Amino acid sequence: MTGRLVGKVALITGAGSGMGRAAAELFAGEGARVVVTDVVDDAGNAAVAAVRAAGGDATYVRADVSSWSDCVAMVQCATDTYGALHVLYNNAGIFPADDGGVLDTPESTWQKVMDINLKGVWLGCKAGIPAMIASGGGSIVNVASFVALVGAATAQIAYTTSKGGVLSMTREIAVEYARQGIRANALCPGPIQTPLLEELLSDPERRARRMVHIPMGRLGRAEELARAALFLASDDASFMTGASLVVDGGITAAYVTPE
Numbered sequence: 001m002t003g004r005l006v007g008k009v010a011l012i013t014g015a016g017s018g019m020g021r022a023a024a025e026l027f028a029g030e031g032a033r034v035v036v037t038d039v040v041d042d043a044g045n046a047a048v049a050a051v052r053a054a055g056g057d058a059t060y061v062r063a064d065v066s067s068w069s070d071c072v073a074m075v076q077c078a079t080d081t082y083g084a085l086h087v088l089y090n091n092a093g094i095f096p097a098d099d100g101g102v103l104d105t106p107e108s109t110w111q112k113v114m115d116i117n118l119k120g121v122w123l124g125c126k127a128g129i130p131a132m133i134a135s136g137g138g139s140i141v142n143v144a145s146f147v148a149l150v151g152a153a154t155a156q157i158a159y160t161t162s163k164g165g166v167l168s169m170t171r172e173i174a175v176e177y178a179r180q181g182i183r184a185n186a187l188c189p190g191p192i193q194t195p196l197l198e199e200l201l202s203d204p205e206r207r208a209r210r211m212v213h214i215p216m217g218r219l220g221r222a223e224e225l226a227r228a229a230l231f232l233a234s235d236d237a238s239f240m241t242g243a244s245l246v247v248d249g250g251i252t253a254a255y256v257t258p259e
């Protein structure tokens with residue numbers, strides 16, 4: 001078998017939908033054995049079915065990334081089922097509708113976003129790193145966002161803050177584990193056409209405000225992010241750690257966007 005992840009075991013959190021699901025299918029197509037995790041069982045099982053239908057190998061385990069015991073169990077699933085863990089893709093994240101400005105965001109929303117988007121990445125790493133070291137090293141890919149790099153007038157204060165935390169956490173993990181054969185990089189997607197964004201952009205005015213800032217004039221596709229994640233996960237990125245890979249259609253490069 002050929003492929004950029006042949007012989008690798010990859011665990012992807014929140015892989016029942018959007019970019020995580022696209023990555024599960026792509027990684028399996030590149031030869032990885034994939035552990036799919038999510039909190040929505042039907043979606044996780046559907047992702048596994050899609051991988052298997054294409055001739056790949058995947059297993060689903062329910063795991064809420066904000067729960068330490070679930071994170072331990074998902075890593076255990078990888079090592080029990082496939083005997084190792086080489087790629088940890090901390091992708092799960094939420095974007096609640098009532099996450100808004102500093103003044104109006106409820107404290108409970110702030111806490112939930114931090115628990116899943118930020119603590120969830122830490123718990124994934126805390127559970128996964130010992131297994132990765134035991135497997136001879138590997139690659140951690142943490143999903144941040146372009147909003148970790150530039151501010152938006154359409155505020156989403158908890159989400160933005162959580163993603164900024166993912167960037168600094170990723171750098172520190174990269175430095176701490178570099179000599180043990182573990183690379184850690186962050187992905188910063190721009191707006192990507194996934195269920196997470198669909199609700200937000202169903203409002204035509206909000207959609208137009210978003211589009212005007214994207215030099216490419218379109219949303220990204222989940223598959224385009226999955227290919228960037230594949231690069232970071234694979235040995236193609238073997239001298240890359242502590243970096244932030246921006247995949248945003250040019251948003252963060254633009255001062256003025258062409259008409």
Ligand SMILES: NC(=O)c1ccc[n+]([C@@H]2O[C@H](COP(=O)([O-])OP(=O)(O)OC[C@H]3O[C@@H](n4cnc5c(N)ncnc54)[C@H](O)[C@@H]3O)[C@@H](O)[C@H]2O)c1
Binds near residue numbers: 013019
């Ligand atoms: N879509 C975008 O425009 C965009 C842009 C930048 C960053 N991101 C980030 O990319 C990642 C994936 O987003 P997406 O657009 O594919 O979203 P999505 O909603 O399509 O998929 C996210 C998945 O995570 C799962 N999930 C939610 N809470 C969970 C938890 N506590 N534990 C485990 N799984 C959980 C959901 O059930 C869902 O299947 C997120 O971290 C998101 O913040 C998305």
